[in-house]
Amino acid sequence: MRWALDHRTSAFDCPFCANKEASHAKAIVGRTAHGYSPHRQIGKRTPEGLWGGANVGLCLKAGCMRRALYSIWTTLFIVLLELTTHSMSGTLFADTAEGYHRIARLTLGGEGFWDYLAIDQQARRLYISRWSHVMVVDADSYKLVGDIPGIQGVHGIAVAPEFGRGFITEDEANRITIFDLRTLKKTATAKTGNSPDGIIYDPNSKRVFVFSGDGKVTAVNAATGEVVGSAELGGNPECNAPRSSPSRF
Numbered sequence: 001m002r003w004a005l006d007h008r009t010s011a012f013d014c015p016f017c018a019n020k021e022a023s024h025a026k027a028i029v030g031r032t033a034h035g036y037s038p039h040r041q042i043g044k045r046t047p048e049g050l051w052g053g054a055n056v057g058l059c060l061k062a063g064c065m066r067r068a069l070y071s072i073w074t075t076l077f078i079v080l081l082e083l084t085t086h087s088m089s090g091t092l093f094a095d096t097a098e099g100y101h102r103i104a105r106l107t108l109g110g111e112g113f114w115d116y117l118a119i120d121q122q123a124r125r126l127y128i129s130r131w132s133h134v135m136v137v138d139a140d141s142y143k144l145v146g147d148i149p150g151i152q153g154v155h156g157i158a159v160a161p162e163f164g165r166g167f168i169t170e171d172e173a174n175r176i177t178i179f180d181l182r183t184l185k186k187t188a189t190a191k192t193g194n195s196p197d198g199i200i201y202d203p204n205s206k207r208v209f210v211f212s213g214d215g216k217v218t219a220v221n222a223a224t225g226e227v228v229g230s231a232e233l234g235g236n237p238e239c240n241a242p243r244s245s246p247s248r249f
Contacts, residue, residue: 106142110135116198118157120166123181127157127166134168136184146184151177156199158208160222167208167220169196176210178225188225192218198238211237 112130119126128135134154136146153171159181168177176196178188193212201208201222208220215234220227
């Protein structure tokens, strides 16, 4: 965020009191993808600006100035907190990640771009999403052992070994496809929200949770493949993970 003062009289909308009087509009907040230029920004619309393209200024009245200063200090505090957090996490991972190293590099080929991976610990199989199909690789020999074709926009895969089932999100079909973990054959489908993306199996509730781009999460009974409920989360949920506490994400 950058501030620029200009003593020319131009009409702006104050973000705090909506004052449109030119005599009070002496400052402006602006930011575009092409950088900040007071001579270009002052008194002009900013299509990619911080305030959505409106003519925005700041009244020099005491109340508006106090709010502006509070906003600046809050922003600085958040930035410093983020920097501190990243610094601490970098140190932590530097200490704990020393034992990790690459043991192999595979060229699998095939069509389609990559997204989520899923591992079946019991069967020692790695599932790799490739948009129109799912590749299945032996986790020990690194050999391709199967493929699940005919998927309409796969993002994520989840496996429920205790029921012998796997679940694949299909972005373009607004559903999940259910397949047999042993044969890799598709067995059923279940409707979800629009553009299903992330997916996870929760062994505590025995349910598969599908997170969609329209802000919905859909719960599917892993044993039967039936949808048992849904909830509106809002936003654009995607990646997800269970917590140690049962039924929390």
